[in-house]
Amino acid sequence: MLQVENLSVDFRVDSGWIRSVDEVSFALDAQSTLGIVGESGSGKSVTALSILRLHARRNTRMTGRIVFDGEDLLAMPERRLHEMRGRDIAMIFQDPMHSLNPVLTIGDQIGETLRIHQGLNRAAAEKAAAGLLDMVRIPDAKRRVTDFPHQLSGGMRQRVMIAMAIACRPRLLIADEPTTALDVTVQAQILDLLRDLREEIGMAVILISHDLGLVAEFAERVLVMYAGELVEDAPARNIFEAPAHPYSEGLLKAIPSADVDMHRLYAIPGRIPDPGDRPPGCNFAPRCALAQPACSATPPALDTLAPGHRIRCPVRLAAREPAA
Amino acid sequence: MKDTTDPAVPIIRVRNLRRDFKVGARGRGRGVLRAVNDASFDVMPGETLGVVGESGSGKSTIGRMLVGLLPASGGEIELFGETITGPLGKRALARVRHRLQFVFQDPHAAMNPRMRISDIIAEPIDIQGGWSRKARADRVSELLDLVGLSAQFADRFPHEFSGGQRQRIVIARALALDPDFIVCDEAVAALDVSMQAQVINLLMDLQDRLGLSYLFIAHDLAVVRAVSTRIAVLYAGEIVELSGKSALYEDPRHPYTQALLAAIPRPEVGVRKPPIRGEVPSMLNRPAGCALCPRCPSAFDRCKTEAPALREVAPGHSVACHLYDGA
Numbered sequence: 001m002l003q004v005e006n007l008s009v010d011f012r013v014d015s016g017w018i019r020s021v022d023e024v025s026f027a028l029d030a031q032s033t034l035g036i037v038g039e040s041g042s043g044k045s046v047t048a049l050s051i052l053r054l055h056a057r058r059n060t061r062m063t064g065r066i067v068f069d070g071e072d073l074l075a076m077p078e079r080r081l082h083e084m085r086g087r088d089i090a091m092i093f094q095d096p097m098h099s100l101n102p103v104l105t106i107g108d109q110i111g112e113t114l115r116i117h118q119g120l121n122r123a124a125a126e127k128a129a130a131g132l133l134d135m136v137r138i139p140d141a142k143r144r145v146t147d148f149p150h151q152l153s154g155g156m157r158q159r160v161m162i163a164m165a166i167a168c169r170p171r172l173l174i175a176d177e178p179t180t181a182l183d184v185t186v187q188a189q190i191l192d193l194l195r196d197l198r199e200e201i202g203m204a205v206i207l208i209s210h211d212l213g214l215v216a217e218f219a220e221r222v223l224v225m226y227a228g229e230l231v232e233d234a235p236a237r238n239i240f241e242a243p244a245h246p247y248s249e250g251l252l253k254a255i256p257s258a259d260v261d262m263h264r265l266y267a268i269p270g271r272i273p274d275p276g277d278r279p280p281g282c283n284f285a286p287r288c289a290l291a292q293p294a295c296s297a298t299p300p301a302l303d304t305l306a307p308g309h310r311i312r313c314p315v316r317l318a319a320r321e322p323a324a
Numbered sequence: 325m326k327d328t329t330d331p332a333v334p335i336i337r338v339r340n341l342r343r344d345f346k347v348g349a350r351g352r353g354r355g356v357l358r359a360v361n362d363a364s365f366d367v368m369p370g371e372t373l374g375v376v377g378e379s380g381s382g383k384s385t386i387g388r389m390l391v392g393l394l395p396a397s398g399g400e401i402e403l404f405g406e407t408i409t410g411p412l413g414k415r416a417l418a419r420v421r422h423r424l425q426f427v428f429q430d431p432h433a434a435m436n437p438r439m440r441i442s443d444i445i446a447e448p449i450d451i452q453g454g455w456s457r458k459a460r461a462d463r464v465s466e467l468l469d470l471v472g473l474s475a476q477f478a479d480r481f482p483h484e485f486s487g488g489q490r491q492r493i494v495i496a497r498a499l500a501l502d503p504d505f506i507v508c509d510e511a512v513a514a515l516d517v518s519m520q521a522q523v524i525n526l527l528m529d530l531q532d533r534l535g536l537s538y539l540f541i542a543h544d545l546a547v548v549r550a551v552s553t554r555i556a557v558l559y560a561g562e563i564v565e566l567s568g569k570s571a572l573y574e575d576p577r578h579p580y581t582q583a584l585l586a587a588i589p590r591p592e593v594g595v596r597k598p599p600i601r602g603e604v605p606s607m608l609n610r611p612a613g614c615a616l617c618p619r620c621p622s623a624f625d626r627c628k629t630e631a632p633a634l635r636e637v638a639p640g641h642s643v644a645c646h647l648y649d650g651a
Contacts, residue, residue, distance in 0.1 A: 039516035040487075153603050154379075183378035184543065186598035188587040210516060213589035240591050254521040256550035258588050261570055264528065265550055267521035271486050 001049070001204060002028040002172060007064035009046050009055070012295075013062035017061065018275040020046045021273075022228040025064075025302075028204055030171065035219030035236065036208045037251075041272055042225040044208050048174050050074075051206075052158055058061045068172070087145060089164035094177040096157035098147040106160045107145030113167040132163040135200075136193060136281045162193065169201050176208045191218060212252060216240045227272055227283040234309040245311045247284045282312070290315045328382035334366035335505060335537055336390065341399035343385050347608065359385045362560045363399070364634070367505070371539040372531065373516055374552030374569070376545055376584070379603050381560040385543045387507040389609050390539060391424045392417045401455055406506070411499055422452065425498035429489035429510035435482045441468075442495055448500040467496040469528060488519030492526065499530070508591055509541045531598040554640075557581050560615035563634055567641035614646070615617045622647055 007023050009021040021043040028034050034124035036219055049055055051066055053073060057182040066073040068089065073081060092147040093099050101109060110132055120128060126145055149157055162269055175194065179187035183233030196220070198205050201230060215222055222239045224232040224247065232245040243249040253266040256313070268286040272281060279286055285295040292315055302312045341363040349356040350403040360382040367373045377383045390401060396409045404423060406416035425448075435444050442464045449455050449463060465475040470595055471492040482490060491511065498506055506526065512520045528551060530536060542548050548555055548569075555572050557565040557580065565578040565628040576582045583600035611617065617627040626646050634644040 019512060039518060155603050184545070185378065185583060185588045185600050186603055187589070189601075191589075192599060211589060212517070213591045216591045217589050245474070250518055253592055254517050255591060256521070256524070256544075256546040258546040258549050258573060259590070261573075262550055264525055265521040267525055268518040271488060271519065272516075 001032040001069060003065070003067040004051070005065040005067070007047065007062070007192065008068060009043070009050055009051060009117070010061040011055075011060040012061075013276070015276065018229055020275060021050070023064070024225075024230050026223055026230065026233060028172075028206065031198070031202050031204055032221065033198065033205045033207065033219045035208065035211065035215030035222040036216050036225060037212055037222060038225035039210060039251075039272060041227070041275070043228040044225050045176055046207050046215050047092070047225070048176055048206060051174060052089060052091060053081060054091075073208060075220070083117075086113050086165075086170070087168045088170055089172045089174065090170040091174040091176065092158070092161045092165050094180050096161045096181070097149065099156060099161055102149055105146050105148055106152070108163050110145075110167060113164055116149065117168050128167070129163070130201070134159070135197070136160070136163045138163075151310050154182055155189065158182060158190055159193065161271075162190075162197070166197055166201060166203075166234055170203055171204070172204045173198075174206045174208070177206070177210070179214065180209070181213075187214075194218070212240070212255060213286075227278060228275065229283060231284065231312045232310070234311075235300070236308055244305055244316050245313050246288045246310065246316070250287075331369050333369075335369050335404055336367035336539075337400075337402040338366070338390070339364045339400045341386065341389065341401060342397045343382070343389060343394065344397045350604070353622060357607050358610060359561050359607065361610075363563050365556055365563065365566060367537050368553075369504070369538060370382050370531070370535050371553040372540050372551050373547070374548035374555040375541045375558060376543065376548050376555060377558030378543060378604055378608065380560075381558040382432070383558050384509055386558075387426070387509045387539055387541050391426050391507050392421065394428075395499060422501050423504045424507070425501075425503040425505070426507040426509065427494055427498050427511045427538065428492070429513050431487060431494045431514070432482070434494050437491065439481075440478070441480050441482070444482070445478075445497045445500060447497060452501060463500065467499055470499060470530065471496045484534055487515055487521070488522055489525050491515060491519075495523075495526065495530070502534075503536070505537045505539070507539045507541070510543070511540070512547060513542065513544065520547070527551065545584060557584070558602060562615065562644065564616070564644045566634065567638075571638070571641050575641075577620050577637060577648060578642070578645050579615050579647070614644075
């Protein structure tokens with residue numbers, strides 16, 4: 001359903017252009033779940049925003065193709081994309097308070113999508129909004145449609161955002177760190193809700209998060225990004241049980257566990273290179289325990305390790321070849 | 325460890341600590357929000373007391389009261405034998421203040437962007453006064469070295485550093501006057517996983533080398549398990565469970581602690597139990613009984629009318645829950 005091909009995104013800065021996302025390709029089937037994980041600056045949110053072309057046009061350069069149902073989203077006119085945003089592809093963000101208008105009732109805001117895309121009048125839209133609030137399990141929905149955002153808790157606000165996003169029953173929902181601002185018990189509730197709605201509506205979901213635990217629980221397939229590049233693309237089970245890329249491996253080992261006592265945590269040495277100052281070879285080579293001289297010389301390619309499992313690491317690819 | 329501290333005597337004693345905030349405009353909806361209610365605990369020399377809870381549980385309020393940033397509304401705080409609450413509290417606090425420090429969540433907001441790293445780290449030294457220029461410069465290099473940064477960074481500005489490095493700088497500043505006790509309020513929450521592990525390891529190394537005690541406030545239960553000796557779980561301003569870390573994670577007694585542990589997303593693929601219902605209640609008008617009652621799967625009649633007290637259910641393991649009253 002969604003096919004991203006060689007997507008690169010550059011942003012204009014004082015000193016020229018810097019590459020934020022570098023030649024990312026992946027595909028997403030209808031009704032499936034995909035997780036994108038990475039640390040800050042890895043390009044995961046920029047990738048997601050590109051799907052809806054939400055970057056400021058003046059300072060952004062996007063190349064490649066993003067094909068949704070046979071149409072290239074990057075090439076289509078703004079008007080056509082405008083019709084699709086919210087109707088076919090919807091998005092929710094980290095901070096629900098900043099995404100809601102404080103002076104409009106939540107019923108108005110949920111109804112807006114329906115008035116625009118389905119031409120409903122105000123009364124009908126409000127009625128539909130109450131139904132949507134019900135769908136996102138907000139108790140007493142009929143009375144709640146006249147509430148303002150400040151009257152709701154953080155978890156309720158995120159439910160309202162989800163109600164807005166699913167109003168037109170989109171085929172793809174992009175959730176960018178949807179639970180990062182929420183408490184852990186509320187986070188679990190929101191994830192459950194997203195899981196249920198995905199089945200009810202039959203939509204595909206892209207979940208973007210820095211939290212590998214969250215992604216492991218939610219997604220069938222996981223992309224790991226590092227310094228703008230895709231470094232591993234595999235079924236969730238493979239990533240969490242046998243991560244192949246040294247970065248994915250290090251990231252998993254660095255997570256403290258609530259299930260065992262540890263005296264010291266594993267830490268990946270060093271830090272993510274700045275976008276303007278990336279090493280000539282593999283971006284991860286300076287921090288990698290497996291790095292060979294060749295790693296710092298030529299940028300490695302993303303290659304197939306096993307069916308449905310791609311990694312960007314020649315060392316690991318070479319090691320697995322005899323077995324394959 | 326400093327020879328002046330007896331390892332068996334708590335450096336911090338907190339008894340029945342309370343903090344109320346007045347909220348709302350005059351005339352409409354004016355009320356009192358009890359952010360911390362009847363909290364009692366000790367911190368021993370060289371240990372880390374983890375404090376976990378969701379937003380609004382009162383964990384930061386406790387941290388702020390402990391270092392004297394916020395006066396208590398009731399109860400008693402004793403730091404290094406000095407009582408900093410009550411009428412003589414201010415003078416007592418002045419005597420022990422150099423032994424306390426704090427590290428907050430956002431290292432960017434904690435530094436003046438126009439000051440050089442050396443001046444940021446030396447700020448406590450400059451406030452204390454009486455250091456020669458040479459001693460000050462030596463101390464700055466020593467502190468940078470202690471947190472794993474090059475002494476060459478001293479002349480740079482905060483914007484030249486990543487989040488993890490900035491947090492190291494804030495930690496170096498906190499160590500400037502050789503404190504005994506540091507409150508870390510969500511000190512690693514803003515960091516990425518790989519940086520978070522580096523900073524946690526640093527905090528633990530420093531504890532081993534300098535004999536520091538920490539009050540480590542966090543919402544992330546996995547992080548708290550990694551750093552703490554003992555842990556207090558807060559819900560709606562009250563300590564609901566207090567115990568050694570292994571007992572808390574392996575044998576959680578309070579229904580809220582159990583729900584929190586069950587809600588942690590784990591990096592393994594599989595099915596989970598359904599999460600606890602509802603959200604933290606408004607603390608403006610606290611219910612008469614247990615604050616968790618409306619959400620609690622094990623609640624019974626008594627929970628609605630009577631608030632449970634924190635009592636010991638096993639050595640060193642206390643729980644505030646009517647389920648354990650018979651035990």
